[in-house]
Amino acid sequence: MMTVEVSKCNGDVKLAIKRLKRTCDKNGLPRRWREMEYHTKPTTQRRKDKAAAVKRHLKKRAMFERRLEENSFRSKRGAKVPFESVIDINMLRSINDQDI
Incomplete structure (x- = not known):
């Protein structure tokens, strides 16, 4: 399983979610999720x-x-x-x- 660490948020949840989304987009996770959703x-x-x-x-x-x-x-x-x-x-x- 893949883990993504979000640090330096100083307890701000909104900022942590924003950074998590940005990190996931950079790694191409949404594209991989769409590819793996159905078998081709x-x-x-x-x-x-x-x-x-x-x-x-x-x-x-x-x-x-x-x-x-x-x-x-x-x-x-x-x-x-x-x-x-x-x-x-x-x-x-x-x-x-x-x-x-």
């Missing part, structure tokens, strides 16, 4: 994990494309072009059209 089949869990990975990948790629477009705009104003902007945006868009 391994195939369902793998499907969820894969969907989350695809979502992370798409988000990362969108951020990268946005940075490339911003950098190409900045380079027209005379700023130095970073190494990332050397990659062709059309190539990235063709990769975007492919299935993951």
Whole structure:
């Protein structure tokens, strides 16, 4: 069983509860409680994990494309072009059209 110690409250119960909640949130306990509330089949869990990975990948790629477009705009104003902007945006868009 996991224990969480809350100290330095000087007898203030409200402050102790607030610190306990903050500590639990930092450790990720509410998320673990929700996961352990119901049993999920391994195939369902793998499907969820894969969907989350695809979502992370798409988000990362969108951020990268946005940075490339911003950098190409900045380079027209005379700023130095970073190494990332050397990659062709059309190539990235063709990769975007492919299935993951």
